[in-house]
Amino acid sequence: DVKVTQSSRYLVKRTGEKVFLECVQDMDHENMFWYRQDPGLGLRLIYFSYDVKMKEKGDIPEGYSVSREKKERFSLILESASTNQTSMYLCASSLWDISFQETQYFGPGTRLLVL
Amino acid sequence: KQEVTQIPAALSVPEGENLVLNCSFTDSAIYNLQWFRQDPGKGLTSLLLIQSSQREQTSGRLNASLDKSSGRSTLYIAASQPGDSATYLCAVLGGSSNTGKLIFGQGTTLQVKP
Numbered sequence: 336d337v338k339v340t341q342s343s344r345y346l347v348k349r350t351g352e353k354v355f356l357e358c359v360q361d362m363d364h365e366n367m368f369w370y371r372q373d374p375g376l377g378l379r380l381i382y383f384s385y386d387v388k389m390k391e392k393g394d395i396p397e398g399y400s401v402s403r404e405k406k407e408r409f410s411l412i413l414e415s416a417s418t419n420q421t422s423m424y425l426c427a428s429s430l431w432d433i434s435f436q437e438t439q440y441f442g443p444g445t446r447l448l449v450l
Numbered sequence: 451k452q453e454v455t456q457i458p459a460a461l462s463v464p465e466g467e468n469l470v471l472n473c474s475f476t477d478s479a480i481y482n483l484q485w486f487r488q489d490p491g492k493g494l495t496s497l498l499l500i501q502s503s504q505r506e507q508t509s510g511r512l513n514a515s516l517d518k519s520s521g522r523s524t525l526y527i528a529a530s531q532p533g534d535s536a537t538y539l540c541a542v543l544g545g546s547s548n549t550g551k552l553i554f555g556q557g558t559t560l561q562v563k564p
Contacts (some may be wrong), residue, residue, distance in 0.1 A: 385499040425493055438484055439552060441493035
């Protein structure tokens with residue numbers, strides 16, 4: 336079974352703090368993704384990565400950065416947390432497939448509250 | 451820009467009913483369409499993936515269909531059970547300007563009453 340784990344289920348941070356969200360997958364997947372999920376807005380892609388040290392912006396990258404130093408780990412960084420970054424953050428991974436037929440496997444999510 | 455819409459936003463049915471969830475998308479140039487399930491406060495679990503060349507996929511009591519030309523998919527749940535209560539999300543991969551990225555609908559929240 337594919338397992339995607341996220342470092343925290345719940346996190347409370349103060350405005351202006353630097354926040355690290357960690358994601359680890361154990362199936363040697365090339366692709367990793369970070370989404371945020373908000374009521375009424377659904378899931379939106381923040382950043383994704385197709386390989387180590389490689390990153391691509393998603394639809395809402397502003398205020399975030401990412402790091403992928405090892406294949407199994409993909410970190411999301413909030414450089415200076417703001418209240419509008421309060422959200423549910425979901426990490427996912429998938430195999431690279433030239434025909435894009437591989438599904439994404441999701442972690443349990445991190446619910447972040449910025450005060 | 452690809453847009454995915456799910457109707458209805460919420461649905462409540464008595465146990466045992468057969469039901470259909472709907473998903474529509476604006477750009478038919480997709481690689482695949484996927485249905486996910488999300489339990490409250492949890493991550494997403496993949497239910498079915500339909501490749502662009504396929505018309506339907508089945509898994510147990512679930513059947514998903516795809517009509518690319520009309521930009522529609524349905525998820526059919528037979529003999530619903532209280533354990534089916536969850537949010538069901540539809541997502542498409544591909545489209546002219548979003549290659550490789552999943553675009554999600556906002557989901558249908560299903561409640562199956564005992």
